Amino acid sequence: MDLHREDKPHIGFFGRCNTGKSTLVNMLAGQNVSIVSQTKGTTTDTVKKTMELFGAGSVVLIDTAGIDDASQLGEKRVEKTMQAFNLTDVSVVIISQNLAGSYEQDLLQKSKERNIPCILVYNKNDECPVNEQTLRFMQQSEADFLILSALDKTDVKQLSELIAAKLNQRERETENVLQNIVKQGDTVVMVTPIDTSAPKGRLILPQVKMIRQALDCHAMCLTVQPDELQQALNSLNRPPKLVITDSQAFEYVNKIVPRSVYLTSFSLLLAKQKGNFNLYAKGLGQIDRLCDGDTVLMLESCTHQPTCEDIGRVKLPAMLKKYTSKQLNCKAVAGLTDNEKDISKVKLVIQCGGCVASMQQLKNRLQPFVSMNIPVTNYGMAIAYMNGIFKRCSEIFFTNG
Ligand code: SF4
Structure with missing residues (x-):
């Protein structure tokens, strides 16, 4: 598309x-x-x-x-x-x-x-x-x-x-989300796994957007796959200001990046830039309240061909089931117009970063759930939460405005 x-x-x-x-x-x-x-x-x-x-x-x-x-x-x-x-x-x-x-x-x-x-x-x-x-x-x-x-x-x-x-x-969505976080001369390391779910021959839009925003801040960008992260950190004369990872690699990257370095993900940055970060943060607690048989809806703003390592259809449902030890009914809906037929049965909505959507489109998409008080959160935030690192990964937003 x-x-x-x-x-x-x-x-x-x-x-x-x-x-x-x-x-x-x-x-x-x-x-x-x-x-x-x-x-x-x-x-x-x-x-x-x-x-x-x-x-x-x-x-x-x-x-x-x-x-x-x-x-x-x-x-x-x-x-x-x-x-x-x-x-x-x-x-x-x-x-x-x-x-x-x-x-x-x-x-x-x-x-x-x-x-x-x-x-x-x-x-x-x-x-x-x-x-x-x-x-x-x-x-x-x-x-x-x-x-x-x-x-x-x-x-x-x-x-x-x-x-x-x-x-x-x-205005907010056209603002540079990194502008109060990194400054001229800072290094930003971006971790982008290239697995079978990565599109052929290119980076995905959230990665491209963050590279552009870091460059607009006159920061230096170093983009690596998870396996090269340690080597990349070792090669720097001084620690990077920030490491941005694909949320899927959070667990691995968190172990490597020193606690003194800010860590977050592309999805969290997008949630902060164009989503409702506070609403998403509030929705995280619902993960701990899920019961056997509950329906969890993954909302993706784009339509892409699902792969065997697909985040919304495979990895995130597996993480949720492992974390909660519950038999959950996880469903994914792609695009901006389709929706689950009966949303009253949905117990939690997990929205992707929505890189292709505008702030208004994300609001429109989530409005039916919000109006029914159905908890809503975000892909990256849910993954960070389940890895016990949500506080660490959202620190940059509270320390730097
Ligand atoms: S719209 Fe969502 S699922 Fe599609 S590439 Fe952007 S963040 Fe990923």
Whole structure:
């Protein structure tokens, strides 16, 4: 899959059929991404397009099928449209023809529940000017709103500026998570096992991201496999400031890295950068409360071909069963839109680092569990906890801010 495409902020366009969603998406993208016609329900599935949005960088526009689609396949399409909310960082809810009612309320509510910044747009104002009732509806919603015609370039520019402003409010995830931890001239050792679960010929995104962030701090990076870690440490004139390991190698790496050197994992750094670290830390205690037969759900934000050494399907379930000595029902769900059918049976959710997801997408994904008070934690944090080193591995965040 194209990891980098998923890593970009997603803008979801929602509304009834024929409100001009596709025209708006096409105008923003500057090309015909979606088929536009006067026929109701022309967009039958979600369509994604990557574009450069002035002031916000690269984004993915998601054009969705109308939520009032009453055709034979309508139910499936509406389900897909609702799934698109899980991917959405900023939602644009579109109204036209002065039709504003329960459908729009529902879309606004979906955004609100997930804390998704929302823009309400009255479209086709040139064809059917907004009336007082619709204006009141828009004013009473908590969303920012715009009245426009998708065919007017100035109007569309206004929308793109508003989207960019909403995106720029999301600062934490674009911050460098290492910036208060390492400084110019420090050495950072990264431990990246290359086993059968490693992709062929490249590093995975969490590793690439941390190398880049260390370089942005003008630190020196030394990347090794676990077997070479001792040799790498011996070769340095002074100890590294930080060792970042793949969480799977925690037990081994913890024994080698002197206690005076900070140790953490790629997954913990991602949890700190874009996840809800405190929520994840709170969820760790649930590991000790698991009972025979309990369902534990591993959530992975990307879809990758599982291997015999797969972390979410093989290694983490084995560690959990060994640590708890319980017969657990461990399941893995990949991607950002699929979910377990009956989540009420889930006793613990373990989320991966989510390197391909945005902060908002991770929030969207976990929201159904959080709203049902189902404990949630993170891959790396759970592994550190089960190895008795969570305190050590999270020290850097509390010592260095
Ligand atoms: S499983 Fe999660 S952390 Fe690992 S590569 Fe996929 S999205 Fe990134």
